[in-house]
Amino acid sequence: MTTDSPIAQKKQLRDELRRKRKAHAAALPTEVSALVFNRPPAQLLALVPEEATVGLYRSDEGEAPSRAYIKFFFERGNRIALPRVTTLDKPMEFRLHTDPWEESDLESGVWGLRQPGLGAPVVVPDVLFMPLVGFTAKGDRLGQGGGYYDRYLAAHPQVVAIGMAWDIQEVPELPLEPHDMRLSAIVTPTRVLGPF
Template sequence: MTGVISIKRELRRTMRAARLAHWQALPNSHRALIFGRPPRIILPLIDAAETVGLYHAVPGEVPTANYAAHMLDMGKMIALPWTASPEGPMTFRLWTGSEQTLEKGPWGPQPHRAMPEVAPDALFMPLIAFDAALNRLGQGGGHYDGWCAKHPAARRIGLGWTVQQVDAVPCEDHDMPLDAVITEQQVLLPVNKRAIS
C-alpha cells in the first residue's frame, strides 16, 4: 500500500501543475462562460436532490459559481464543505449563494459556522485527476473520502478539465468511484464508460 501512496503523491504533484497551467491559459472571459449549467444528461443524478453540494473553487479548479446560481434557480438548496481545522472532519453547511455569508476557513471561503449542517443528496466534487473508470484522485486529505463513506447514497459527480484525465488512477480500498465526471469537453458516465461530448 505504501507504493500506491507514493504513486498518488507523485501523480498529485504532476496533475496539480497541469491543472493550474491549463486554467491560467484560459482567457477570463472564457472561464466565465464554461460550466454554465450541468449538462442535460447529468440531470437524472440531481433531479431528486433537495440539497446539492458544491465547492468554492480555488485557482486551477473548475469554477462553480454558475452551477450554484443554476441550482438556486432550480429551487435546490446548496451547501459547501465546512471544516473547523485542516485535519477535518469535513461536513457541509447551507450556503445562500452570497459571498457575504462566507467566512474564512482552513482551505478558503466556507459557509458561516452559524449556517445549518446538512447532508447533500448530490455532490459536485473537485479533483486532481480522474480516469475513464471514474476513479478520482483528490487532494490527499481524505476529507471527501470520509464524508462519502458516511453518505454512500449521495451522488458523486466530479468536475475537472480534460487535461486531468489519466490512464488509470491508483486506488486504495477506501476509494469510491464517481457517478459521473464533467469536463469542458465531455461527460463520462459509468453506464458504458464512453465519453459523451
Template sequence: MRGKLRFRCKHFAANLDPMARLAAFRVLPAPLADLTAAARCVAAYSAWRDEPDILPMLTGVRMLALPHHAGRVDTMSFHPWRPGDKLEPGPWGTEQPQESGETVVPDLIFCPLLGFDRAGGRLGQGGGHYDRYFAAHPGILRIGIAWSVQEVDAVPTEPTDARLDAILTEQEFIVTGDRL
C-alpha cells in the first residue's frame, strides 16, 4: 500500500496546476486557526519529497517546532524553529532544526501522511516515529496533512497505531475524532 500511495502522491503533486499548488495549504480553516492561536506550541514538519508544504500557513503561531532525529534512532523530539532559522539534513534526507539543547512538547502536531481514512487511520512512512511519540504524549491533538488523493477506504492498523483527530487536505478539513 505504501508504494501505491507514494506513486499516487508523486504523480498528483507533479501534475498539480501551479496556481493550485500556490494556493494549497496557505490558510488554516477556522477551527484550526482557533486551535493554533490558543496553543503554546505547534509542531509541524519541513516538507519532504511530495509532501504538502504547510509552514507558510503557520507563520502566526506563538512557537513553532519541527521534528528532530539524532541519527536513525527510534526516538523523535521536537525543537523550536522560526522561519529563517537554518535547517540541517536529517537521517533520511529530511530537513530538521539544528541540534539544540531545547526540546518542547507541542500542544498540537501537524503530521505528514502517506495515506489516511475517514476514521482517523494514518499510514506513515513506516518508521513508527509519530506513533511512538503519540503513545508517549496521548493528550496532544493530532492533525494529519495529505493531498486528497492519499485517502483510502481503510488504513490497515495495529494496536500501536495512533488515530488522528483530524485530517487537512488541499480540498477539505475532516474531523475524525471527538477531541475537536
C-alpha cells in the first residue's frame, strides 16, 4: 500500500476494482452468467438457518448477481429482506420483499435501484448477503464508499454478513479504517471463504 491516507487509497482501489469488475461481468458469455450464483453451495447454506430472515440486494451493473439467490431462499421458505435508503443522510434499513418474480412490491430508490416500498415491514436480517467492490482472503471488505453496510453491521453485530463477489475482486490487502466491518464469509463463483 502507498503512504496516501486510507480514504485516498480506498478511492483509487475502488476505481480500479470497479473497472475490472464491470469488464469481467460484461465479458462473461450469457450461458455462463446464467449459471454463476445460481444456487448457494452447501458450505454456504450451513450458515443460513431454514427459519432465518435473509437480507440480499438487487445487483447493479457488474456486481455479483443476486437475483437467483433471492428466488432460491424465497422458495426455501426464508423471509427475504432488501435494503431501503430514503435519503443519503439516513441509515439504511431492511424491509420485506415478497414478490421476487414480478417485483411488484419494489419501487425506484435514491440511486435508481429497486427497493421495497415504505409499506413493507422493517426487519433485521439474521443473515445478510451484500455486494462489495473488493475483498481479502481474511474477510475484509471494500464497499461502495457510502458506509451504509458498515454502519448497519455495527448497529446489528449479531447479523451473519456474507459478501458476494467475482474472484477478480480479491486483493492481498485493503486500507482498513476502524469503522470497517469484517465479513463472516465470502462467496464467489468458484469458492466459499470462511466462516471467519
